[in-house]
Amino acid sequence: SQTIHQWPATLVQPVGSPLSLECTVEGTSNPNLYWYRQAAGRGLQLLFYSVGIGQISSEVPQNLSASRPQDRQFILSSKKLLLSDSGFYLCAWSSQGAETQYFGPGTRLLVL
Amino acid sequence: ILNVEQSPQSLHVQEGDSTNFTCSFPSSNFYALHWYRWETAKSPEALFVMTLNGDEKKKGRISATLNTKEGYSYLYIKGSQPEDSATYLCAFISNFGNEKLTFGTGTRLTIIP
Numbered sequence: 001s002q003t004i005h006q007w008p009a010t011l012v013q014p015v016g017s018p019l020s021l022e023c024t025v026e027g028t029s030n031p032n033l034y035w036y037r038q039a040a041g042r043g044l045q046l047l048f049y050s051v052g053i054g055q056i057s058s059e060v061p062q063n064l065s066a067s068r069p070q071d072r073q074f075i076l077s078s079k080k081l082l083l084s085d086s087g088f089y090l091c092a093w094s095s096q097g098a099e100t101q102y103f104g105p106g107t108r109l110l111v112l
Numbered sequence: 113i114l115n116v117e118q119s120p121q122s123l124h125v126q127e128g129d130s131t132n133f134t135c136s137f138p139s140s141n142f143y144a145l146h147w148y149r150w151e152t153a154k155s156p157e158a159l160f161v162m163t164l165n166g167d168e169k170k171k172g173r174i175s176a177t178l179n180t181k182e183g184y185s186y187l188y189i190k191g192s193q194p195e196d197s198a199t200y201l202c203a204f205i206s207n208f209g210n211e212k213l214t215f216g217t218g219t220r221l222t223i224i225p
Contacts, residue, residue: 032211043217044156044201059212090155099144099205101213103155 002027006091006104013111019064019078021107023091026072031093033074034101035066039087050074051096086111114138116204118216125192126224132188133219135202139183143207147176147187150218151198159187159200192223 003026013019025031035047046059048066056066063082067075074091088108092101117136125131137145144163150156160169165180173190189196199220203213 034213036215044203044215046212046214049212094211099146099211099213100158100161101146102158105155 002093002102004091004093004102004104006089006107008107009105010108011110013081013109015083015111016080019076019081019085019109021076021089021091021109023074023076023104024072025074025093028072028093028095030071030096032096033068034092034094035074035076036090036092037087038090039084044090048076081111083111085109114204114206114214116202116214116216118200118202118219120219121217122220122222124222124224125189127192127194129192130188130190131192131221132186133200133221135185135187135216137183137185137202137204137216138206139181141206141208142180142183142204144205145178145180145185146203146205146213147185148201148203149198150201156201187219189221192221194223194225197221197223 006023033050036044037047038044048058050056050068053068064078088106090106091104094101119134146161147159148156149159160176162178167178169176175188178185199218201215201218203215
């Protein structure tokens with residue numbers, strides 16, 4: 001069966017510090033991978049998605065970036081965090097050509 | 113920008129009562145509509161994937177209908193139980209071929225014992 005992991009679960013970072021959130025998927029190959037953010041009082045916003053290694057599409061302009069160094073690994077990064085980066089970050093995967101997305105446990109990020 | 117709206121934003125329902133809420137989405141370029149349930153401290157979990165106009169899906173006490181011509185879907189919960197308390201999200205996929213979900217802001221349902 002497929003599983004998706006995210007870490008860390010919770011993170012408190014100062015403004016201006018770097019960020020690296022990691023997501024890995026097991027039990028499937030060549031998945032579509034997604035990063036979402038839920039800011040306080042708002043819905044889920046798609047940040048990045050990837051259909052293959054090294055292929056990243058960005059949905060909104062921001063100071064975040066994503067990378068996919070391996071087939072089942074998706075990393076969300078920032079060189080300098082802003083206060084507005086606080087939120088709940090979810091990684092998700094889906095099979096190529098199918099639409100149901102399966103979500104990881106999430107990372108709660110607080111930027112102070 | 114695709115506009116997906118859900119109403120109401122929040123809802124309190126007495127245990128045992130039935131309830132429903134709405135998801136509105138663009139009626140053009142429709143490909144699929146998803147419903148997810150998001151319980152506190154857990155990950156969103158897929159409930160239904162709906163693709164055909166007039167489709168009705170059921171999972172236990174939860175069902176959903178789809179009207180793609182007018183751009184709405186209803187989610188129904190019959191005989192609400194405390195474990196139904198969660199945020200219910202709908203998500204729209206267009207036929208642009210990129211398999212991206214556009215989520216609504218959700219309906220937060222609280223069941224009162």
